[in-house]
Amino acid sequence: MKTIYLDNNATTRVAPEVLEAMLPYLQDYYGNPSSMHTFGGQVGRRVRQAREQVAKIIGAQPEEIIFTSCGTESDNTAIRSALATNPGKRHLVTTRVEHPAVHSLAARLAQEGYRLTELPVDSEGRLNLEQYARSLTPDTAIVSMMWANNETGVIFPVEEAATLAHNRGILFHTDAVQAVGKIPIDMRANCIDMLSLSGHKLHAPKGVGALYLRKGTRFSPFLIGGHQEKGRRGGTENVPSIIALGLACDLAAQKLTTENTVVKELRDKLENALLDRVPRCRVNGDRVQRLPNTSNISFEFVEGEAILLRLDEYGICASSGSACTSGSLQPSHVLRAMGVPFTMAHGSIRFSLSIYNTEEEIDFVSDTLPGIIEDLRALSPYWEAGDALCARGEG
Amino acid sequence: MWEYTDKVKEHFLNPRNVGEVENPDGAATVGSLACGDALKLTFKLDENGRIKDARFKTFGCASAIASASALTEMIKGKTVEEAAKITNQDIANYLGGLPEEKMHCSVMGREALEAAIAHYRGEPAPTEEGQIICECFGVTEEEIARVVKENNLRTIEEVTNYTKAGGGCGNCHEAIQEIIDRVRSQGKVVTRPKLSNIQKIKMIEETIDREIRPALQQDGGDLELIDVVGNRVLVATRGACASCAASHLTLKQVVEAKLRELVWPELEVEEVTS
Numbered sequence: 001m002k003t004i005y006l007d008n009n010a011t012t013r014v015a016p017e018v019l020e021a022m023l024p025y026l027q028d029y030y031g032n033p034s035s036m037h038t039f040g041g042q043v044g045r046r047v048r049q050a051r052e053q054v055a056k057i058i059g060a061q062p063e064e065i066i067f068t069s070c071g072t073e074s075d076n077t078a079i080r081s082a083l084a085t086n087p088g089k090r091h092l093v094t095t096r097v098e099h100p101a102v103h104s105l106a107a108r109l110a111q112e113g114y115r116l117t118e119l120p121v122d123s124e125g126r127l128n129l130e131q132y133a134r135s136l137t138p139d140t141a142i143v144s145m146m147w148a149n150n151e152t153g154v155i156f157p158v159e160e161a162a163t164l165a166h167n168r169g170i171l172f173h174t175d176a177v178q179a180v181g182k183i184p185i186d187m188r189a190n191c192i193d194m195l196s197l198s199g200h201k202l203h204a205p206k207g208v209g210a211l212y213l214r215k216g217t218r219f220s221p222f223l224i225g226g227h228q229e230k231g232r233r234g235g236t237e238n239v240p241s242i243i244a245l246g247l248a249c250d251l252a253a254q255k256l257t258t259e260n261t262v263v264k265e266l267r268d269k270l271e272n273a274l275l276d277r278v279p280r281c282r283v284n285g286d287r288v289q290r291l292p293n294t295s296n297i298s299f300e301f302v303e304g305e306a307i308l309l310r311l312d313e314y315g316i317c318a319s320s321g322s323a324c325t326s327g328s329l330q331p332s333h334v335l336r337a338m339g340v341p342f343t344m345a346h347g348s349i350r351f352s353l354s355i356y357n358t359e360e361e362i363d364f365v366s367d368t369l370p371g372i373i374e375d376l377r378a379l380s381p382y383w384e385a386g387d388a389l390c391a392r393g394e395g
Numbered sequence: 396m397w398e399y400t401d402k403v404k405e406h407f408l409n410p411r412n413v414g415e416v417e418n419p420d421g422a423a424t425v426g427s428l429a430c431g432d433a434l435k436l437t438f439k440l441d442e443n444g445r446i447k448d449a450r451f452k453t454f455g456c457a458s459a460i461a462s463a464s465a466l467t468e469m470i471k472g473k474t475v476e477e478a479a480k481i482t483n484q485d486i487a488n489y490l491g492g493l494p495e496e497k498m499h500c501s502v503m504g505r506e507a508l509e510a511a512i513a514h515y516r517g518e519p520a521p522t523e524e525g526q527i528i529c530e531c532f533g534v535t536e537e538e539i540a541r542v543v544k545e546n547n548l549r550t551i552e553e554v555t556n557y558t559k560a561g562g563g564c565g566n567c568h569e570a571i572q573e574i575i576d577r578v579r580s581q582g583k584v585v586t587r588p589k590l591s592n593i594q595k596i597k598m599i600e601e602t603i604d605r606e607i608r609p610a611l612q613q614d615g616g617d618l619e620l621i622d623v624v625g626n627r628v629l630v631a632t633r634g635a636c637a638s639c640a641a642s643h644l645t646l647k648q649v650v651e652a653k654l655r656e657l658v659w660p661e662l663e664v665e666e667v668t669s
């Protein structure tokens with residue numbers, strides 16, 4: 001059975017070119033970039049090139065890039081660094097819909113005694129900038145706000161938000177793991193201090209990420225060790241993956257237009273077909289300010305895990321914000337923050353596309369899913385009752 | 396991804412007995428949309444009081460659907476009394492086991508069955524009584540205590556796996572711990588040791604040799620263990636006992652009582668001629 005992979009916000013396939021580029025550094029060129037000999041030195045040159053490539057996709061300077069092991073490490077590094085370099089300030093601002101890499105860290109910091117503001121979102125997953133501005137205080141050390149949401153794809157106005165923070169002398173960090181490579185980002189045009197990105201979300205392998213640190217920003221390292229990354233991150237560089245990340249960024253920059261035309265059209269085609277063919281479903285999140293590849297759809301009165309496992313029978317990979325798949329018994333914190341009703345939240349499915357998806361695949365999913373939903377609804381004790389409610393105009 | 400057994404997957408993909416029985420003798424719905432799963436169970440009896448049709452509707456994940464499907468298969472053909480004995484563990488076993496985190500699906504099955512039987516008998520649903528301990532999932536003290544007892548649970552995490560209680564805000568964790576402590580200190584937890592077949596046969600043999608044969612031999616009789624098949628203990632009488640008209644009674648009363656007391660509560664003694 002052919003796999004139809006529509007779960008690219010979870011992870012992506014490694015681009016064939018990327019794999020090819022990294023392989024020699026797992027085989028022949030195993031030198032340590034810190035070494036004095038030519039054998040290691042040639043590896044160091046390739047790491048330098050990768051740093052330039054990563055910097056370029058976000059309009060940064062190479063020395064503003066610190067390689068890390070993943071997006072989560074970048075997030076932890078950024079937030080901990082901001083607090084460490086602002087010891088007098090005890091307040092941080094973030095949102096209710098952050099990825100666990102920020103969400104759980106913020107909860108931990110609250111336990112450690114920091115004051116935490118988690119900004120709410122509206123039913124479309126949008127922030128209220130005025131409310132945000134009011135949350136900033138002289139005691140605020142850092143704002144951490146994701147660029148784009150991993151579950152809904154909703155994009156936050158981080159550049160505006162960063163300016164508001166900057167005017168008050170507050171550091172601004174953004175988790176841009178889902179945004180880099182999908183929408184244009186230019187750090188020369190904003191005043192964001194720190195930005196996290198991750199390799200495996202843009203067709204590089206798992207286990208490599210980067211933290212952008214604006215020149216002149218005070219910094220306190222997370223991993224203390226050798227002088228790698230100019231003493232900003234100890235630990236021998238993951239050379240093959242760093243080289244892979246560099247090339248993946250290069251390719252993503254080239255494909256940015258494809259992402260925002262071809263991929264977006266496929267996403268819209270899938271979304272519209274499903275909205276058309278399946279009664280009582282809806283899109284979660286702002287459909288305009290949104291990543292081009294993501295669609296989060298709720299199917300009322302059915303449960304997400306059941307949908308996913310039926311899709312799995314056809315080789316279709318997606319994900320869900322239902323309780324049963326989150327491992328926490330409650331539906332996704334993002335959908336709850338948006339106030340998505342329980343009848344909808346448990347039956348949410350996220351499709352996230354990539355440049356590797358084809359129109360045939362999308363058509364196959366649009367043809368297959370409606371039957372699955374109908375099948376599961378026939379099993380659901382709420383379906384007929386809900387349908388009746390709808391017919392009476394109360395749904 | 397969950398590690399489901401093939402049996403769970405099979406029941407999920409091809410659920411048995413979907414729907415609702417018309418004019419049911421017993422019916423109940425447990426769970427809710429907010430909690431993420433719900434089960435509606437209906438059944439109808441035949442003229443002999445056996446469940447002739449059972450149907451379900453489930454809103455929930457794969458294991459919730461499979462548990463409900465399994466449940467309907469399990470109760471068909473049983474009397475209400477027999478069906479009432481089914482535990483959540485029985486449902487899980489029928490499916491070849493469930494992931495620990497999904498055991499609450501089997502508990503939901505048992506609850507629905509109990510509630511449907513209560514409805515049939517005109518009694519209130521048992522799970523609706525008692526004080527709510529977990530607000531997030533609406534789980535009562537009784538329900539938690541019962542699941543702790545029946546499944547010999549030790550930690551809050553296990554209680555969450557089996558009832559969902561404690562899986563939300565976490566405010567009820569202290570109360571759950573108290574229930575666990577109380578139930579376990581009451582010593583009411585029946586920790587029946589699981590016997591392997593060989594252990595079981597050995598114990599039966601020893602018990603017969605030690606407790607039963609000496610008494611029979613005094614009266615000029617004897618007893619021989621022929622075989623053990625599941626919980627059936629096959630014995631043959633010898634000597635005076637073999638011709639004694641009351642021997643059947645003797646066997647049933649004395650041997651079975653002793654074996655049930657000392658070896659396994661579900662043993663049944665059968666006399667064979669050999």
Ligand code: FES
Nearest residue numbers: 529530531563564
């Ligand atoms: S009250 Fe039990 S988890 Fe919230």
